[in-house]
Amino acid sequence: MNKVSSYNHQTHKKQTLIQITDTHLMADPNAVFLGHSPEQTFHAVMQDIQQRYPDANALLHTGDLAQESVESTYQRYQDYVASTRYPCFQIPGNHDNLELFPFSTALPQPGVIDLDPWAVILLNSAVKNHIDGFIQSEQLYLLEQQLMQLEDKFVVIACHHHPIDMYSQWIDQHKLKNALELKKILQRFNNIKVVLCGHVHQDSVNMWNQIAFFSTPSTCVQFKPRQQEFTLDQIAPGYRCLSLNPDGSFTTQVHRIDYELPTIDPTICGY
Numbered sequence: 001m002n003k004v005s006s007y008n009h010q011t012h013k014k015q016t017l018i019q020i021t022d023t024h025l026m027a028d029p030n031a032v033f034l035g036h037s038p039e040q041t042f043h044a045v046m047q048d049i050q051q052r053y054p055d056a057n058a059l060l061h062t063g064d065l066a067q068e069s070v071e072s073t074y075q076r077y078q079d080y081v082a083s084t085r086y087p088c089f090q091i092p093g094n095h096d097n098l099e100l101f102p103f104s105t106a107l108p109q110p111g112v113i114d115l116d117p118w119a120v121i122l123l124n125s126a127v128k129n130h131i132d133g134f135i136q137s138e139q140l141y142l143l144e145q146q147l148m149q150l151e152d153k154f155v156v157i158a159c160h161h162h163p164i165d166m167y168s169q170w171i172d173q174h175k176l177k178n179a180l181e182l183k184k185i186l187q188r189f190n191n192i193k194v195v196l197c198g199h200v201h202q203d204s205v206n207m208w209n210q211i212a213f214f215s216t217p218s219t220c221v222q223f224k225p226r227q228q229e230f231t232l233d234q235i236a237p238g239y240r241c242l243s244l245n246p247d248g249s250f251t252t253q254v255h256r257i258d259y260e261l262p263t264i265d266p267t268i269c270g271y
């Protein structure tokens, strides 16, 4: 069972995890997506992160890295984040190309970021040619094995698709379709503290079974919360910081950049 109480908390320091998501980068860095320049807003977000959190321990991208998922888009992203010197990790979203995506481990094995005494488990919920998400049964089996090995750590789980309803009909039809299967595994372990997702382009907090579920703003365009139909939001791009304490507690904050928003084009009704 949970062995976390046997940890010597004195030997550990606070760990800082930064989540960015839904950069929707184009093949051409000067191209526009839904009225925004994804390249510029991504760079502005990264500059804010570097100013506020120069010593962050990991940078995690939770998918939809590319809107135009070609090799050069992924290469440009990797070159950029490599120049920041943060340890960088990424999981794919529905807009990504699974054949070109720079996974940190070979599928279906989930990736793990070691932030001792925390561990971040990275799941792939993207399925080729699907907007909604699904975690393959083989990956769920491996997740369970990993969780058994990580019972003395505090755990964060990340996937692109939201496993919990956003109360927006249009986006909830594109959620993680087998969220119930995932939650059945999660509820067997009492050291899982956080589930992170992207996909919904909005900040949200939900508690379930003593696990905090967070979604995070896109580094680009935002979707308005609790809308039945596709609706863009007039709010700046952002990212999330998680400060993970050695005793298993944590704090989190969403930061938004200073950014002059383009006027919403009312003819845009999807993406």
Ligand SMILES: [Zn+2]
Binding pocket: 022, 024, 063, 064, 093, 199, 200, 201, 218
């Ligand atoms: Zn997205």
